[in-house]
Amino acid sequence: MTTSGPLTDDGLVQLLTPTGERVDHPDYTPRVAHLDDEALRGLWRDMVLVRRFDTEATALQRQGELGLWAQCLGQEAAQVGSGRALAPQDYVFPSYREHGVAHTRGLDLTELLRLFRGVDHGGWDPTDVNFHLYTLVIGSHTLHATGYAMGVQRDGAVGTGDPGRDTAVVTYFGDGATAQGDVNEALVFAAVNNAPLVLFCQNNQWAISEPTTRQARVPLAARGPGFGVPSVRVDGNDVLACYAVTAEALERARSGGGPTLVEAFTYRMGAHTTSDDPSRYRSAAEEDYWRQRDPIDRLTTYLTATGALTDAFRAEVEAEADALGERTRTFVRALGRPETSTMFEHVYATPHAVVDAERAWFEQYEASFAGGEQR
Numbered sequence: 328m329t330t331s332g333p334l335t336d337d338g339l340v341q342l343l344t345p346t347g348e349r350v351d352h353p354d355y356t357p358r359v360a361h362l363d364d365e366a367l368r369g370l371w372r373d374m375v376l377v378r379r380f381d382t383e384a385t386a387l388q389r390q391g392e393l394g395l396w397a398q399c400l401g402q403e404a405a406q407v408g409s410g411r412a413l414a415p416q417d418y419v420f421p422s423y424r425e426h427g428v429a430h431t432r433g434l435d436l437t438e439l440l441r442l443f444r445g446v447d448h449g450g451w452d453p454t455d456v457n458f459h460l461y462t463l464v465i466g467s468h469t470l471h472a473t474g475y476a477m478g479v480q481r482d483g484a485v486g487t488g489d490p491g492r493d494t495a496v497v498t499y500f501g502d503g504a505t506a507q508g509d510v511n512e513a514l515v516f517a518a519v520n521n522a523p524l525v526l527f528c529q530n531n532q533w534a535i536s537e538p539t540t541r542q543a544r545v546p547l548a549a550r551g552p553g554f555g556v557p558s559v560r561v562d563g564n565d566v567l568a569c570y571a572v573t574a575e576a577l578e579r580a581r582s583g584g585g586p587t588l589v590e591a592f593t594y595r596m597g598a599h600t601t602s603d604d605p606s607r608y609r610s611a612a613e614e615d616y617w618r619q620r621d622p623i624d625r626l627t628t629y630l631t632a633t634g635a636l637t638d639a640f641r642a643e644v645e646a647e648a649d650a651l652g653e654r655t656r657t658f659v660r661a662l663g664r665p666e667t668s669t670m671f672e673h674v675y676a677t678p679h680a681v682v683d684a685e686r687a688w689f690e691q692y693e694a695s696f697a698g699g700e701q702r
């Protein structure tokens with residue numbers, strides 16, 4: 328689109344062009360060489376299912392079943408490509424639209440909806456799938472991830488050479504988050520402590536209505552070297568390239584080589600959230616430009632050309648997506664009203680005197696209303 332500043336699209340690692348042709352890259356082609364037709368179909372299936380789920384969740388918000396929804400529309404390749412490069416023992420700290428990553432971790436996507444319906448402060452046990460709770464405070468979780476990665480390092484789970492043991496931590500954040508102090512502090516701490524961390528920035532061009540040009544004068548990946556963190560810019564709508572650069576960064580982290588900053592250059596095709604109307608601040612021409620770079624379309628074109636994507640497989644995935652949509656709707660509508668006292672659960676991992684006192688006060692307060700009703 329442009330050749331200077333934060334919007335330049337030069338220098339992006341790419342293995343699959345927007346028109347669905349494979350291109351070679353000396354460093355990164357070998358990192359996807361083992362992905363056979365079945366694995367490639369798997370990436371396509373992941374992206375199709377995530378998009379269907381995202382569409383269903385948006386519709387559920389419009390029907391009043393969810394308080395809010397943050398779409399990942401357009402970012403499926405960045406999320407599925409990076410997520411599928413992870414090992415089971417790796418640990419993820421997401422922000423709030425990493426639905427594609429959640430899917431690759433094995434989290435049932437419906438579990439994401441408790442938070443957006445407002446019936447739970449989290450919704451899942453992060454340790455079940457090594458996928459932390461969503462964080463809405465921009466950038467704060469990059470510090471949690473850095474601390475967690477330093478803990479992994481101190482546990483001796485880095486650089487042992489045992490592929491089942493060596494662990495990396497990945498944190499996902501947006502372009503806007505890079506302007507926050509927390510993300511910059513995370514980069515400093517991760518760098519000087521050589522933390523086994525991958526800082527995965529999805530540059531989707533917008534931070535609500537603020538364009539990337541209001542966040543930086545340079546490509547976001549150019550910030551990494553100033554912290555002493557190796558950085559790479561990847562075509563975020565190319566699932567293969569995202570897989571490859573993440574695999575490299577994870578390998579560096581697990582082997583003791585320290586952190587990497589990945590800038591996945593992508594686009595938020597939807598609104599920021601269901602509370603936003605992007606037509607107020609961006610052009611239809613820009614949206615068209617990115618629609619032609621749709622991450623799913625390019626893999627569809629490529630796999631159709633190679634013969635890997637058969638009509639039978641497409642029909643199978645379509646049926647699976649229909650079933651997921653149906654299950655999502657049923658799940659959300661069956662979520663009841665939580666007991667108010669559940670807000671006191673999981674504040675700390677162990678019992679806490681202040682929380683106990685607050686719960687006791689609250690129960691007494693609620694009982695006073697019940698008594699009032701009886702009078």
Ligand SMILES: Cc1ncc(C[n+]2csc(CCOP(=O)(O)OP(=O)(O)O)c2C)c(N)n1
Nearest residue numbers: 463464465500501502503504531533534535
């Ligand atoms: C510390 C903090 N400041 C402001 C906000 C309000 N806010 C919510 S999302 C957002 C924009 C984030 O943009 P970006 O980091 O690019 O992520 P994206 O939503 O585009 O994925 C802002 C400013 C917040 N949640 N937390």
Ligand SMILES: [Mg+2]
Nearest residue numbers: 501502533534
């Ligand atoms: Mg953004």
